[in-house]
Amino acid sequence: LCQTKEQRILDFVLKNAVRGDPQSVIDNIDKYCSQREWSMNVGNEKGIILDNVVKESNPSTILELGTYCGYSAVRICRLLKPGVRFFTVEFNPAYAAVAKQIIEFAGLIDKVQVLEGSTGDIIPQLKKKYEVDTLDFVFVDHWKDKYKPDTQLLEKCNLLRKGSVVLADNVIVPGAPDFLEYVRNCGKYDCTNFPSFLEYMDEKDALEKAVFRG
Ligand SMILES: O=C(NCCCOCn1ccc2cnccc21)c1cc(-c2ccc(F)cc2)cc(O)c1O
Numbered sequence: 319l320c321q322t323k324e325q326r327i328l329d330f331v332l333k334n335a336v337r338g339d340p341q342s343v344i345d346n347i348d349k350y351c352s353q354r355e356w357s358m359n360v361g362n363e364k365g366i367i368l369d370n371v372v373k374e375s376n377p378s379t380i381l382e383l384g385t386y387c388g389y390s391a392v393r394i395c396r397l398l399k400p401g402v403r404f405f406t407v408e409f410n411p412a413y414a415a416v417a418k419q420i421i422e423f424a425g426l427i428d429k430v431q432v433l434e435g436s437t438g439d440i441i442p443q444l445k446k447k448y449e450v451d452t453l454d455f456v457f458v459d460h461w462k463d464k465y466k467p468d469t470q471l472l473e474k475c476n477l478l479r480k481g482s483v484v485l486a487d488n489v490i491v492p493g494a495p496d497f498l499e500y501v502r503n504c505g506k507y508d509c510t511n512f513p514s515f516l517e518y519m520d521e522k523d524a525l526e527k528a529v530f531r532g
């Protein structure tokens with residue numbers, strides 16, 4: 319019996335999507351969350367912007383902060399060439415469990431490492447424990463008050479290089495005002511705002527792209 323919304327989303331995907339077909343996984347999560355139960359996936363409108371930024375960055379090492387059910391992990395990884403590494407950090411073990419099953423069903427689990435824990439603990443481990451040199455692309459989609467401190471932590475840990483792309487969800491709703499002020503005014507990033515809509519709603523939201531100047 320599916321007790322949680324996340325388990326119901328997983329169940330819908332397992333029943334209705336095509337195993338090994340990432341697009342059908344994406345389409346079915348969007349179908350369930352627009353018709354039955356709203357949930358905080360980046361969604362299709364912002365997802366198309368995410369796709370375009372990923373394609374133009376052509377990244378080899380990617381970090382995602384906030385896995386949730388794995389929707390954006392599937393969206394990003396379906397576009398990546400073989401041999402790239404995708405790390406995604408999830409705080410909530412129940413979300414991580416659902417995400418792993420959805421990523422596996424999509425056929426992308428070999429590219430993905432789901433790291434369970436807090437960004438504050440995991441980011442400082444990336445170089446030594448996970449053999450990361452620098453990150454080409456970071457998708458920021460976790461607690462909105464951690465966007466700024468975690469971006470500063472990425473800098474402090476020397477995980478960003480000239481041209482590293484930091485793409486942040488929800489900079490309008492729920493909003494990340496201190497993050498926006500920081501990346502736009504600290505002088506270390508070239509920023510672009512992409513107006514869009516909150517997933518499955520008519521409310522305005524936006525993504526912010528901040529390219530590290532090195
Ligand atoms: O809250 C949101 N996301 C964050 C989840 C927890 O993240 C916690 N978390 C995940 C890894 C991780 C690692 N370390 C610490 C905390 C860590 C979020 C919320 C909304 C939203 C919009 C309108 C509403 F009326 C209500 C909610 C929309 C979104 O797109 C979101 O992404």
Ligand SMILES: [Mg+2]
Nearest residue numbers: 360459487488
């Ligand atoms: Mg979000």
